[in-house]
Amino acid sequence: MPYPAKLSAEPILDAAQQLLETEGLDALSMRSLAQRLGVRPSSLYRHFESREVLLRALGDRAALALRDALQAAALGLEPRPALYAAAQTYLSYARTHPHIYALLLTKGDELPPEQLALSAGKKLWETLLALVGALSGHPDDTDHTVAFWTFLHGFASLERSGTFGKSGPKGGLEVGLESILGHMEAAKG
Known part of the structure; x- marks a missing residue:
């Protein structure tokens, strides 16, 4: 060669x-x-x-691609519609890129704090945190951001595994989003 x-x-x-x-x-x-x-x-x-370093680089690339897609989807929207758009974009990404999405959430070696602060995963997290904070009124709303991300990841995982069956989730996505987003708005108080 x-x-x-x-x-x-x-x-x-x-x-x-x-x-x-x-x-x-x-x-x-x-x-x-x-x-x-x-x-x-x-x-x-x-x-x-190594292959592991290559996979980590692919995971970083996925995190940045998803971050960019979430930002584009939410651009110019009020906070609640922005989070709906982000949720749809997140799930679309998980559906259309299942293998790379799986890498996105694979925990690798621990990064030192100075590298973690600049990591692709941190940039994705900060985007989600900003979207949630815009609705809840709390810029560092970790609790609601974790709930939002957990819900989306759980939904994507259940959907991918076929757990919903032939009948599908029957509006469960909307019920869950309404509940989480409503709780965020109530926190604004």
Whole structure:
């Protein structure tokens, strides 16, 4: 195989994401990725020291993509409609990118505080916190943000697993969102 003179991290991540999204996590190995890129596996290790580091980079990429999608969905909307739009966008992302979404919430090695503050996951969290805080009136409303994210993740997980069955969730999403958003508004008091 030729020496990959212009191989860089971004094309590796692009190919890894495509492989992950089309074939799933088990199909993503350094060897399969190298084959897809037409390079030797050792070439990949110049950019990502291990599969775990590559997966963490893909998870970071997913967090930033979801953050950007949430911000775009909520742009220019009042707080309650913004959270509805964010919820729909979140669930749409989880549905259309199930494998990369699974990486998004995989806990990796603990980051030192200075790296955690700049992490992609923290940026996603801050976006959710800002959206929730705009409705509740409390900029650091961790409790409601955790409840909102937990509800969305739980819904996405149940939907993905088929737990709702053929009849679907029967309005459960709307009932849950109304309850959580109503509680946020009541906290504004």
